[in-house]
Amino acid sequence: MRKTFVLSLLLVLVVGLLTACGSKNEPTNNGDDAVASSAAASASDSDASKAAAAPVKEEPKQEEPKKPVKVKVGVTGSDGETWPLIKKKAAEHDIEIELVEFSDYTLPNLALANKEVDLNAFQHLAFLSQFNVEHNLNIVPIGSTVVAPLGLYSEKYKKVEDIPEGAKIAIPNDPANQGRGLLVLQQAGLLKLKENVGLYGTPDDIVDNPRKLEIVAVVAQQTPRVLKDVAGSIINGGIAGQAGLKLSDAIFHDDPQAESTRPYINVFATRAEDKDNETYRTIAKLYQEADVIETVKKDTNGASFVTDIPVEQLQSTLDQLIADIKDGADK
Structure with missing residues (x-):
């Protein structure tokens, strides 16, 4: 009987021990794995959101170089340093000047009227007024150049x-x-x-x-x-x-400084419909810059004096000269 009791007790202990060992081998789940998994998912979602929200950097587009505006200028002589300098300065404003040379004073204005050139620079107001009346043209000054003593x-x-x-x-x-x-x-x-x-x-x-x-x-x-x-x-x-x-x-x-020489101020001239063209006016303004003035003195051996007269005054003088010519013709 005593022997039987001992064997039963040993059997209970063995079973308990085996049960305990089995419990140790089973994974415990106290929620940590779920939290870690949730955190990982949230981090992944956050990274995805940030990636979606971040602006996409575009490669900067390279601007195409501006094409220069081509301007044909009628002249009766281009020797010396003045016109090469003006052409160079105009290029800095994206203006390409092409000089068209004429051997006769009557031709540059006719070429201008026929749109063979865009500007001309060779004449004074007295010449222009007479030409406008004789040919029924409306060519106007947009800037002064020089007074050249006769x-x-x-x-x-x-x-x-x-x-x-x-x-x-x-x-x-x-x-x-x-x-x-x-x-x-x-x-x-x-x-x-x-x-x-x-x-x-x-x-x-x-x-x-x-x-x-x-x-x-x-x-x-x-x-x-x-x-x-x-x-x-x-x-x-x-x-x-x-x-x-x-x-x-x-x-x-x-x-050259006398009031009587005002009609003999030389000018840049163009067609009346183009008088406000900014490109043309830019070319006229370049003539007044200091380095251009020096080349004019050199090219003309000091025989021409660069003068800066407002366009309004030039037009007023031209209008008066034209009126005088027409008035004289009526008498």
Whole structure:
């Protein structure tokens, strides 16, 4: 009996021990795994949200270079340093200047009217006013360039007083410069014109010619070339400079600063419908910059003076000149 009790007790202990061992081998679940799993899922969701919310960085687009605006400018001479400098400065404003050269004063305005060029720069207001009236055009100034004194040059004589009787004097044949040339000869004391002759006098307006001078009208660009054949020649400042003549070489010239020379201010001109074109006005403004002024002095041997006159004043002078021409034609 005692032996049976001992065996039963040993059996209970063995079973209990086996049960305890089995419990140790089973995984315990106190919620930690669930929390860890939830945290991991939340972190993953958060990272995904951040990735979705973060702005996508775009690669910066490279701007295409601006294409320069091409502008054709009519001129009657481009030798020297002035125009190359203006072209270079214009390029910095995305403007490409193409110079179109003409050998005759009548052509640049006709080319402008026919839209073969966009601007021209060769003429003064007196010339432009006469041309507008004669050709029924409306070409207008958008900026001033220079005043070029009109001088009497001679290869044979040092003073006006030395010019002999019967001598030949050459003058430009275009109306504006011819009239101005005759006024210079009158100021020099070589002849006398009728009263109130205005700006566009002709040899027919000479009322006193004590030395019996022979007045020979030639194309303006030819006035330096005929010097060897005449006693004297009236040559404007720009053409004189291109021919290598200095203003100090003239035996007489008019005063570039006098009010009477205002009609002879040279200008940039364009068609009336383009007068407010900012590109064209930019080119005109470049002419007034200090380095350009220096090249003008150099190119013209000091015979041209850069002048800055407001566009409104230029237009006012042009309008008055046109009115005077039309008024004279009506009389």
